[in-house]
Amino acid sequence: MNSTLLADKMAAAGARFLVAIALIGAAAPVVAADVDESAVEIRNESIVRTAFDGWAAGRGNVFDLLAPDVRWTILGSGPVAGTYHGKEEFAQRASAPLVSRLATPIRPQVHHIWSVGDRVIVRFDGSAVTTSGAQYLNQFVWIFRMRDGLVTEAEAFLDLAAYQHVVENNEPRRQ
Numbered sequence: 001m002n003s004t005l006l007a008d009k010m011a012a013a014g015a016r017f018l019v020a021i022a023l024i025g026a027a028a029p030v031v032a033a034d035v036d037e038s039a040v041e042i043r044n045e046s047i048v049r050t051a052f053d054g055w056a057a058g059r060g061n062v063f064d065l066l067a068p069d070v071r072w073t074i075l076g077s078g079p080v081a082g083t084y085h086g087k088e089e090f091a092q093r094a095s096a097p098l099v100s101r102l103a104t105p106i107r108p109q110v111h112h113i114w115s116v117g118d119r120v121i122v123r124f125d126g127s128a129v130t131t132s133g134a135q136y137l138n139q140f141v142w143i144f145r146m147r148d149g150l151v152t153e154a155e156a157f158l159d160l161a162a163y164q165h166v167v168e169n170n171e172p173r174r175q
Contacts, residue, residue, distance in 0.1 A: 010150045037117060044146040045115035048122060052110050062108075064089070067150040078160040080167075098163055099101035102128045102136060120144045132169045 052061040072090040073083040084090035106126040145153035
């Protein structure tokens with residue numbers, strides 16, 4: 001093999017090597033971003049799962065995850081449907097009318113939790129006993145947007161007729 005042919009082969013191999021290095025370097029930020037996003041997804045799912053596990057066991061409340069300025073939207077039609085600005089407004093206008101008419105806390109039974117980016121989606125059933133002794137059963141899908149371990153936005157899908165039935169047919173608990 002003459003030296004010119006060897007030099008050409010080495011130059012071609014070197015060029016392929018440089019192209020490979022350039023491609024790897026270009027892909028590295030994407031891989032790093034994927035790793036960062038994956039870590040966020042795992043952390044957010046763990047935070048929400050731990051809160052739901054505690055709620056189901058009667059320890060704590062998933063609403064402890066709400067940021068003070070949370071924006072909570074209940075989708076659908078009915079008196080409680082709408083967007084609530086802040087944890088306090090949500091608690092007073094959406095949660096209290098139902099919870100005050102329950103003799104027992106709602107116990108969630110989680111079916112699925114998914115985490116995608118900064119969103120966590122929870123599909124669960126909830127059950128409780130009303131102040132009149134009837135069962136309250138509902139199905140929920142909550143979609144949370146998380147930031148720094150807190151829910152900053154929430155969308156709630158539930159049977160609003162079941163919610164309203166409890167509110168209209170049960171007296172609030174005596175304090």
